[in-house]
Amino acid sequence: MPEGLALVRTESKRFVLFKLNLEQYELLLFTRKLELAWFAKSRQCLVIKKIEQLSQKSSHDHAYPRPDLINLAQYLKSSANNRPVADTSQNTLPAIERHVGASFALVHDLATGAGVDFGPSSTDVAKFANHCTLPKASLLFLRGYASPEWLCAVGEKYSISPELYSRHLQHKAFTSGVRDMYSSPTLPSSSTRVFQLTLPTICTRNIGDYGYEPEDLQQARRLESEAMGKYFKQLRTKAKVADSVVRNCLILSKQEYVLEQTLSIEVGPPGDDWRAVVWLDCGKDLSQSIEGPWLPHRFTRAWETYFIPVIVHQTADASSPSMNELVPQASPAAHAASTQRTHSHDKSVDEWRAAQNMCMLPFQYGSRLDKELARQDAMYALSELFHFIACAEVQLLNFLHNRINYELSFIGTANVGAYNSVTLLNLGYIKTQLASIAQRLAETVTMLRNRQSLDWPRAENSLTAERTATLLLADFEHLLQRTDTLGRECEQGMLTLANSSILEESRRSVNMATRVQRLTQIATVFIPLSFACSLWGMNFRELGSGKQPLWMWLASAAPIAFISYIVYRWSDLLQLYRKIDFS
Secondary structure, rough: OOOHHHHHHHHHHHHHHHHHHHHHHHHHHHHHHHHHHHHHHHHHHHHHHHHHHHHHOOOOOOOOOOHHHHHHHHHHHHHOOOOOOOOOOOOOOHHHHHHHOOEEEEEEEEOOOEEEEEEEOHHHHHHHHHEEEOOOOOOEEEEEOOOOOHHHHHHHHHHHOHHHHHHHOOHHHOOOOOOOOOOOOHHHHHOOEOOOOOEEEEEEEEEOOOOOOOOOOOOHHHHHHHHHHHHHHHHHOOOOOOOOOOEEEOOOOEEEEEEEEEEEEEEOOOOOOOOOEEEEOOOOOOOOOOOOOOOOOOOHHHEEEOOOOOOOOOOOOOOOOOOOOOOOOOOOOHHHHHHHHHHOOOHHHHOOOOOHHHHHHHHHHHOOHHHHHHHOOOOHOOOOHHHHHHHHHHHHHHHHHHHHHHHHOOOOOOHHHHHHHHHHHHHHHHHHHHHHHHHHHHHHHHHHOHHHHHOOOOOOOOHHHHHHHHHHHHHHHHHHHHHHHHHHHHHHHHHHHHHHHHHHHHHHHHHHHHHHHHHHHHHHHHHHHHHHHHHHHHOOOHHHOOOOHHHHHHHHHHHHHHHHHHHHHHHHHHHHHHHHHHO
């Protein structure tokens, strides 16, 4: 009897395992069918057709051609089969980082604050395309690098304008080798639906002790430019979906540099089901994305390279954020294990994390907003994003102000000539960056000033929404004014350095002229005497080599020296003569 019971239990276990394997197979088959259905649909993607039709218009037979869309059309039609597959396992990361790294698209319902996120894989593309219901008044966050399949799925479901894709993909990895049409930046009237914001991130690295003197950064900037060129080549061919993208890397000192990333936003027309699409360059942590010059240097410890987070100062009436939106809270055991791993390996470069807090914003977005008002007013719904960028920009301006003061501190020091050339180059570089910042801030200020003419969803007679928009405009106007002030301060410093260089050069010229004058005075005495000596030679009776007396040399040398002195002081004698004559 016991043997029969054991046999029954064994057969039961086999049946259960068979059933589980069958269910997994059916789930895999269903997922594969979704993928095949989506790939078949993507071939007839209306977004691809629309962009391809626009790009094929020629100036020979159309008044409004769009050759700037040719590269975008080719990219959307390309296959992603030869691209690396995104690794969503990331077992070595903490639970929160695994969740963030495994999410590419996030649909945020403004009315409820709930959201649905989708991973970067082809299976998630099919799930997103077959997602039945779209929440009313929603924000769609796209995080990091996007594959053609994802862009087609988003464009098909949300009726995305080609301008969003075209503007966001205006980086060197995408436009390398393509003829520049000089169509960007566009006019303010073209930014009523699609506009862009820039996220600067200040980074520091420890290089040990260094002296208090201007830093010659020309070689470092040249190496950084070469490294960014290699980065863009790898980004085009090896990037995975949701990898973070860096547009620019600015070297401002040997210890500090700034990364620039872009946010492209499209706001749909008014309606109860209006939507906005926010495409961020920030996706997975930069330590898990394509390598670039911002990574820790070799033989350095992880903590020596630090990305300064964006410090967001809230108004007095802002509520505290809730941290339980989409990000799962790690269990105490997992948190302890993560903490232990961090402390035990914090000296290893492999454990370095960029930890940009912008990567977390889509998962915790709207925690400080009135949900009912956000559902009605698009400007208010995006105000948290605007405020985040404004805080990042003011941190950058504070940092640049610090660098300007550092460079100007060398004016009037002992080694003016040695320092001025290096300081002028650094100030010129900072001034160029300030001009770029002023341009992008001016575009944002223009859009906020003209918010009444934007065809955006708007809540009527809402004092809160109007107050929020007014404060945003005041913040960005303050940033623009401060950028202009720093630009003038930088320009004034460069002018002071140039005048100081001119004064130092004049001082050196005066010293040189004084030395030449002394040499001339000596020559005025010795040249006539040398002439008299060469005229008579050694042929004097007193020297035992001639018959002429020595006084004859003196008789000839004296008038020659007198005539030379008269010629040397001729201008002074002439001026004295005119003064006596006039008197």
